[in-house]
Amino acid sequence: MAGTTQPRVSTTDHLLTIAIDRFGRAGLEGASTRDIAGAAGKPLSAITYHFGGKEGLYLAAAEHIANQLGGWLAPALARSHEICAEDGDPQAARAALHGILGAAIVIMTREETEAFARFIVREQADPTEAFTILYDGVMGPASDRVCALVHCAAGKRITQAEARLRTLMLIGQILMFRVCRATVLRGMGWDAIGPAEQSEIRRIAGDNLDAILDRLATGEPA
Template sequence: MISSRRARVSGGDRGDETRQRLIKAAIDVFGRFGYEGASTRALAEAAGANLAAIPYHFGGKEGLYLATASYIAERIAERVGPVAERVAGELTGEESGPADRDACLRLLQELLDRFAELVVLEEEAGQWARLVVREQMHPTRAFEILYDGIMKKVLRLLATLIGRLTGVAPDNEVTRLRALTLLGQVLMFRTAHAAALRQMGWDKIGPRELAAIQAVVRENVVAIAGASAGDGDKAGAAEVRR
């Protein structure tokens, strides 16, 4: 009985290992060729797995694609989640009006600093980016997984903090645009990596370059924090006139 149980456990361990190999290989293959361009044979070969492993573990190629999106969302949440949770915790229980400006600025900058560390420095994030960008351009069911996994929460926190700093409601169009703009300033160093290196004359983006990026993003945070409710109203009125 003991040897039989050991065999089942060992088989299960090998099954989990195969599943993880397929997901990690799929990040690269789907990222390079897209969903339509990635064949199940190419996915299996990249993982060093039997072709039958894909339907066995995921029910088919779509199941593997969605599992890959879930994996990416979970890894991002693991890295950004602790800071996001701490920021959310510090905001809990406060009134909906502007809070202490220094505290809001600090929280906003810390959240963006951590996101920049992930996006700019972590090599694995470079592999994730290809698939994530594809989903931005041509959303599928995987987009909902990626968006709901962490991005929605980060954007909501950014909008809340910006709203408290500017006196413009977090759900105001201008506030949400400001949140997207701040996040976009960080993301472009991954999605437009080659252009950033060429423009800056950098060979790579390391800790020194990251610090320079974070410093400029912090300056932009301060500039947005200096905006007033009236500025938001003017921007909204200008949009209506157009």
């Protein structure tokens, strides 16, 4: 009986996967292209051929992260423009926000984003051209969509600036479970964040969202 055929990974994707891990652990200066190529089972010339060199590989890694995260979030974000039309429905916006937060929790707690997080945290601490790629490619567009939904779900009773700040805080509570994973595991006494833990995080994040939106919808300070 023939074995299952595994999907073939392109040379560029394989190099990028290794590069994201190495750059996240050691930074642009600390990571070695020779080590990256060797770990990928490719000659050093493959990096020059496909990316033009180390800096090109670094920027391509940022673009790869942005594309992956954007693709994973796209289904949850898809209807935000329609919902946030001039006569947008606050309840539809609230439901969309629940969907986005739930999707983000799953994404941020999956193993694939561990290496992404290391890379992104380095860029947050010391931004380079790669941060612009990450922000313009996924962070900015996603936060814009969420901000519009928050404004709509609040019945447009708050300013755009307040909606933006509340959006960043909502996103921050989700990022906690990726960038502070060791603290979460130790504090909760968990060995890992699996489906049961994801479900509990989603439940409480949803409660927090509803509590905020309930207060905003009445015009009271939250």
